[in-house]
Amino acid sequence: MGSIGFSIFSPKLHRFSRGTTVAAAAGGTTNSNLAFKSLMESFTVDIHRAEGRELNVPLIAPFTIATSKLEDVRNVAIRVELSNGCCGWGEAPVLPFVTAENQSTALEKAGEACQALKKSGAMSLGDVLGQIGHLLPGHDFASVRAGVEMAVIDAVATSIGTPLWRFFGGVSNTITTDITIPIVSSTEAGQLASKYYKQGFKTLKLKVGKDLNADIEVLKAIRLAHPHCQFILDANEGYTSTEAIQVLEKLHEMEVTPILFEQPVHRDDWEGLGHVTRVAKAKYGVSVAADESCRSLADVKEIAKRELADVINIKLAKVGVLGALEIIDFAKVSGLDLMIGGMVETRLAMGFAGHLAAGLGGFKYIDLDTPLLLSEDPVFEGYEVLGPTYTFTNARGHGGFLHWDNIAW
Known part of the structure; x- marks a missing residue:
């Protein structure tokens, strides 16, 4: 190359x-x-x-x-x-x-x-x-x-x-992230919830959307293991609008209210997204986030115009850094709440996104946990981790680096 x-x-x-x-x-x-x-x-x-x-x-x-x-x-x-x-x-x-x-x-x-x-x-x-x-x-x-x-x-x-968090405005040098439980059995989900409870995580993000009944069983197991946690549901486009509302109804019966319902329906199902957003807010007091449906500034403008979601999930890998900054500025003036997330990344990309979120401020939801799901950390130095809290030092730039000669060609 x-x-x-x-x-x-x-x-x-x-x-x-x-x-x-x-x-x-x-x-x-x-x-x-x-x-x-x-x-x-x-x-x-x-x-x-x-x-x-x-x-x-x-x-x-x-x-x-x-x-x-x-x-x-x-x-x-x-x-x-x-x-x-x-x-x-x-x-x-x-x-x-x-x-x-x-x-x-x-x-x-x-x-x-x-x-x-x-x-x-x-x-x-x-x-x-x-x-x-x-x-x-x-x-x-x-x-x-x-x-x-x-x-x-x-x-x-x-x-x-200049450290990146100051570079982006210097509002804060810390963030507190949720942590994700992927689609697993109810037993495994309960074990993970107990583990994360002991590590100090107060917000769990639950991957759902493949099997409605199995999702409900997982939610019950997590609630038993971590009874006072807040949680985010992330369907990754997996439900129909009817199924998404059924999940909220089942949770309501369990006296459980998620703080956020992320991408409940297919990315192109704009009508379904708007319908879930209206019902979730009016009937259950739950905010809905657009993730896969938001891949450009034009998408965000359409979401804001038609009131299709309450929250926009900013991911640098979807729109690039400059594209993200444009969307953030638009969202802040249009009344949309902000979430920052990522794909499955090391502390290089997650650290950059975290610096950006801390420096700019204004993010209601932080979902930058995937380095914690890796069995190895290839990044040297960089931000400090204590449970769900990331602290960004005054090291110049990102502060983290790789031993380049150990990375595959």
Whole structure:
């Protein structure tokens, strides 16, 4: 595979002292578009070196959702090196039937983008990110686009000596995540709920949507094992609107109310999504989140216009980093609540998303748990973990890195 590198050096860079936030550089605002507009105009990018490699990590147990089953993680890691010696890291996750790319496609498209960017010469940061968007457009290449954008932005933050959470606005340096129980037997679900209770997790995210009756039995087992937990239902498109409402009715009979019902119906069933949202809110007081139905800013605008959901689940691998920032700004002014989630990723991608959520603030639901489901952690340093709480340090950029020579070619 060909490799490229992104280097950043500009006389304007000297205006930013070590630890200065992007928001401060943009005049004190935490609006993501304004902050990035300032950066994209201020930084000159000179290509030095970058490359992508396979990032394969085993799971503790298979990860099953309504639409797919994952035995292990087979993602793509991206490393960017600047001419000033600073590096940035990104990750393009691959989740069958959810991301459009498989691992081989992700590697191929990353290589093509790297080759093209290598020939481009010095450009502004905005032009580099714009070219990445041109080379890797739309939903079909969103995961790779996100990985390359992460690496570039991480390199920028590292270059100016700023941790990513400050880079994105500095609202907070901590987040508290839920943790996911995939589709398993009721016995296994109860055991996992008990384990997570002991680890301090107060919110469980339950994968449902394959078998309505089995889902109810799993919910009963979890309630026995962790009676005071809050929980999110995530059907991953698995129910019809009728089935989704039946689940809420059964839970109501059990005197259980989820704090969120995520993607209850197929991504293209807009009428069904709106119907579940209206019934869930009016009859049960439950909010509904759009995930798979939300793959672009246009989707979010339609959801807001037609009041099809209460919450938008932001995932960088669905829309890229810049696309996510556009959606976040729109959602905040349109009254939609925000959730941040991911695919099945290591602490590279999850750390970037966590920094973004902490720095920008305003996220009602945090679902950044998948590194906790891996049997190995390939990432060195980075954020600190204590049960459900992630703390982002003042290390520059993302703060985490891979031992590159140990990653597969």
